[in-house]
Amino acid sequence: xxxxxxxxxxxxxxxxxxxxxxxxxxxxxxxxxxxxxxxxxxxxxxxxxxxxxxxxxxxxxxxxxxxxxxxxxxxxxxxxxxxxxxxxxxxxxxxxxxxxxxxxxxxxxxxxxxxxxxxxxxxxxxxxxxxxxxxxxxxxxxxxxxxxxxxxxxxxxxxxxxxxxxxxxxxxxxxxxxxxxxxxxxxxxxxxxxxxxxxxxxxxxxxxxxxxxxxxxxxxxxxxxxxxxxx
Amino acid sequence: xxxxxxxxxxxxxxxxxxxxxxxxxxxxxxxxxxxxxxxxxxxxxxxxxxxxxxxxxxxxxxxxxxxxxxxxxxxxxxxxxxxxxxxxxxxxxxxxxxxxxxxxxxxxxxxxxxxxxxxxxxxxxxxxxxxxxxxxxxxxxxxxxxxxxxxxxxxxxxxxxxxxxxxxxxxxxxxxxxxxxxxxxxxxxxxxxxxxxxxxxxxxxxxxxxxxxxxxxxxxxxxxxxxxxxx
DNA sequence: CCCTGTGAACGTGTTCACAGCC
DNA sequence: GGCTGTGAACACGTTCACAGGG
Numbered sequence: 373x374x375x376x377x378x379x380x381x382x383x384x385x386x387x388x389x390x391x392x393x394x395x396x397x398x399x400x401x402x403x404x405x406x407x408x409x410x411x412x413x414x415x416x417x418x419x420x421x422x423x424x425x426x427x428x429x430x431x432x433x434x435x436x437x438x439x440x441x442x443x444x445x446x447x448x449x450x451x452x453x454x455x456x457x458x459x460x461x462x463x464x465x466x467x468x469x470x471x472x473x474x475x476x477x478x479x480x481x482x483x484x485x486x487x488x489x490x491x492x493x494x495x496x497x498x499x500x501x502x503x504x505x506x507x508x509x510x511x512x513x514x515x516x517x518x519x520x521x522x523x524x525x526x527x528x529x530x531x532x533x534x535x536x537x538x539x540x541x542x543x544x545x546x547x548x549x550x551x552x553x554x555x556x557x558x559x560x561x562x563x564x565x566x567x568x569x570x571x572x573x574x575x576x577x578x579x580x581x582x583x584x585x586x587x588x589x590x591x592x593x594x595x596x597x598x599x600x601x602x603x
Numbered sequence: 604x605x606x607x608x609x610x611x612x613x614x615x616x617x618x619x620x621x622x623x624x625x626x627x628x629x630x631x632x633x634x635x636x637x638x639x640x641x642x643x644x645x646x647x648x649x650x651x652x653x654x655x656x657x658x659x660x661x662x663x664x665x666x667x668x669x670x671x672x673x674x675x676x677x678x679x680x681x682x683x684x685x686x687x688x689x690x691x692x693x694x695x696x697x698x699x700x701x702x703x704x705x706x707x708x709x710x711x712x713x714x715x716x717x718x719x720x721x722x723x724x725x726x727x728x729x730x731x732x733x734x735x736x737x738x739x740x741x742x743x744x745x746x747x748x749x750x751x752x753x754x755x756x757x758x759x760x761x762x763x764x765x766x767x768x769x770x771x772x773x774x775x776x777x778x779x780x781x782x783x784x785x786x787x788x789x790x791x792x793x794x795x796x797x798x799x800x801x802x803x804x805x806x807x808x809x810x811x812x813x814x815x816x817x818x819x820x821x822x823x824x825x826x827x828x829x830x831x832x833x834x
Numbered sequence: 835c836c837c838t839g840t841g842a843a844c845g846t847g848t849t850c851a852c853a854g855c856c
Numbered sequence: 857g858g859c860t861g862t863g864a865a866c867a868c869g870t871t872c873a874c875a876g877g878g
Contacts, residue, residue: 588694
C-alpha cells in the first residue's frame, strides 16, 4: 500500500490533504507543461508557467509545493519531471477508463474527442438505451445497451453523461451500482448520487447565463436603485 | 495572467458587487425554481430549494438576499417572483444572443441543444472557416463564414467556441474585435483575451482528470497512520 | 411558531514578501 | 542574481445561530 504516498514524493513525505481548488488546476498545469516540453524546452519558471496557465505565479508555486518539492531554486521546474509528477499525482500513470452514456449528437461528438489517450484517459465503451443506436459504431466503438454496464467485463472508472435531463437520474443510478467512481454530467439537472461517486456538472446554459450576467453588467445598467432594498 | 477580472467597477455603474461564486449558483437556482413552478407549486422554502439545487440552505438565503428581499418570512419564496428576479438579475429578460464558432461535431451537437430559448438565450449564428461546411444547415441555421462575424448585422453577446485548440486563439481574436462580451471555450487551451471579454473554460479532459484523481484516491485504501503525518 | 435575513465566527484560498538554495 | 518554497497577512466564502417579520 502507500503507492499513492510514494507517488507524491521521493522521501516518503506526507500526502497532506490537497484542496479541490488545487486539484482542479493541476490538469491545466499538466497540459501547459506538456505543450512546453513538446517544444524541447527543458525547464520553465513558475512565472512563465503561471502566465501560460492563466494563474498567478505565487499560486502556482503554492500548488506545486503541495505535491512535494518539484522545482529547483534558481532554475525553475524540469518540464519532464513536472509532467510526470502531475500525471502520477492525478492517477493518470495508468490510463483511467471512461465510458460515455448517451450516443446522441453530444455523446458522439465527445467520443470523437481525440485527446483521450494523450491525456491519460481511455475511452472504453459507449452506452445508450435506444435500440436503434445499439450496435452502430461511433469512432471505433460499438454502442452497447446500457443494461450491460452492470456486468461490463472491464472496470469503468468514469462516466460522461450525455443524455437528456429526464434520463440522467436513472442512468446515474445504473452507473453508481456498477461501481463507477465519477460522473461528468452534461445533462442540465442536479444529480444526487451516493457519496461513493463524485459528480461534476457541465451545463451549457448555466455557463452562458453567467457570461450573460457579466455581458449585461458593463453595457447596460439594470435594476437601478436596487441598493436601497434593505430592511 | 489571472483571469480574475473585477467585474464590479465598470462604467460608473456601482451596484453592490456580487461575488462570482454567487453568480455562478444563480442559474442553478433559476432552473430548479422554474422546474418547481412548472408543477404549479406557488412557494418554496430555502431548505427545499437548497436541497434540490445541491447547496446548503444558509448559502441559498445569503445568495438570494443579495438580490434584494425576495422571500417572505414564515412562508418562503414565491416561485414565480423568484424566477423572474433571477432572470432579470442575470440579464435574461431580454434574450442574449449567442453564436457558435465551429460547425464540427461538437458545435453541431451544442447547436442542437434545445434549451436555448427556454433559458433566455437565443442562438443567432454558426460560424466556421471550412468552405465545405459554409452554407450547410445545422438545425435551422446556415453555417456562415467566420470572417462575416466582424460585420454581422445582429449584436452577438456571447460565443461558444467549439474549434480545435490550434484554431481557438485566432477565432477568439476575431470574436473580441467584433465586440463579443463572453466566450465559453470548449477548446483545450487557455485563451488570453482582452479585459473587455470574459472567458470561461470547459475542458472535457481536465474535468475527467480531476475525477480520475478522486477515483484513485479512495479505491486504494488510505495509508494507515497517515493522519500522523499532518503537521 | 415558521422561515427569512443577517451579523459574527469560522474556515479556506490568495497574495505578499522574503528566507533559503542554486 | 535568479527562482523556489513558505510563513504571515489578508481577502473571501461558508456556516452558525438568532433576531425579527409574517
